[in-house]
Amino acid sequence: MAEKTDLAGEYRPRILDLPTNDRPRERLEREGPAVLSNAELLAILLRVGIAGENAVRVAERLLAQLNGLAGLHRAGFADLRAQKGIGPAKAAQLQAAIELGRRIASTPAEDRPTISSPADAANLLMYQMAGLDQEYLYVILLDTRNRVLGRPLEVYHGSLNTSLIRVGELFREAIKVNAAGLIVAHNHPSGDPSPSPEDVAVTRALVEAGKLLDIAVLDHLVIGGYRFVSLKERGLGFSG
Numbered sequence: 001m002a003e004k005t006d007l008a009g010e011y012r013p014r015i016l017d018l019p020t021n022d023r024p025r026e027r028l029e030r031e032g033p034a035v036l037s038n039a040e041l042l043a044i045l046l047r048v049g050i051a052g053e054n055a056v057r058v059a060e061r062l063l064a065q066l067n068g069l070a071g072l073h074r075a076g077f078a079d080l081r082a083q084k085g086i087g088p089a090k091a092a093q094l095q096a097a098i099e100l101g102r103r104i105a106s107t108p109a110e111d112r113p114t115i116s117s118p119a120d121a122a123n124l125l126m127y128q129m130a131g132l133d134q135e136y137l138y139v140i141l142l143d144t145r146n147r148v149l150g151r152p153l154e155v156y157h158g159s160l161n162t163s164l165i166r167v168g169e170l171f172r173e174a175i176k177v178n179a180a181g182l183i184v185a186h187n188h189p190s191g192d193p194s195p196s197p198e199d200v201a202v203t204r205a206l207v208e209a210g211k212l213l214d215i216a217v218l219d220h221l222v223i224g225g226y227r228f229v230s231l232k233e234r235g236l237g238f239s240g
Helices: 024-031 038-046 055-065 068-074 077-081 088-106 118-130 167-176 197-213
Strands: 136-142 153-157 181-187 216-224 227-230
Touching (some): 024 038, 038 088, 055 068, 068 088, 077 088, 088 118, 118 216, 118 227, 136 167, 153 167, 197 216
Parallel strands (some): 181 216
Antiparallel strands (some): 136 153, 136 181
């Protein structure tokens, strides 16, 4: 079988030219998906490469040009189509896989999940919020046993600012369903979850409002990429 080379003369083996044990699909079947790199998992979705590049190489280039998984998560259909080697079918496959992941991440378990740590709350929203390109604020409503009441609610998007956010909006649904407490979460599109002074000011205002309404504000999470910070754990905006 003739070797495949790109225009620069560099050897680019096809997936089928690789030893069977090194092919992504065969490795997934044998060892499970966790052992595969991001590029190898993408290659399985892409199925085939293009002239001079196998599917793994196309996936590596796609991740590099879109700035990794977070960029792939944010990319629209047209953004994917603009990449070399990504036609409408491949773009649709990628977007379908990302949407399935989002739906899985946001689907509540049969029994209502219980929030026992900041990580539990962050895990309800991390996948969905990591790919957002502007700030969104969500509220998780809880009963007296810290069980989640319904799905997290989007209540605001735009720059998080005490002069723009109407505190009452965050408590409206909590009052309606007689929630005992709530957790607020918002994202930093920069990927840095470090709380800003404005985040602390918003938290302080929400905590005080919650005391008046007898609805405990249990935490405020800042999500940046696939990391988060709990303001409650850091004692920011919470007192006593």
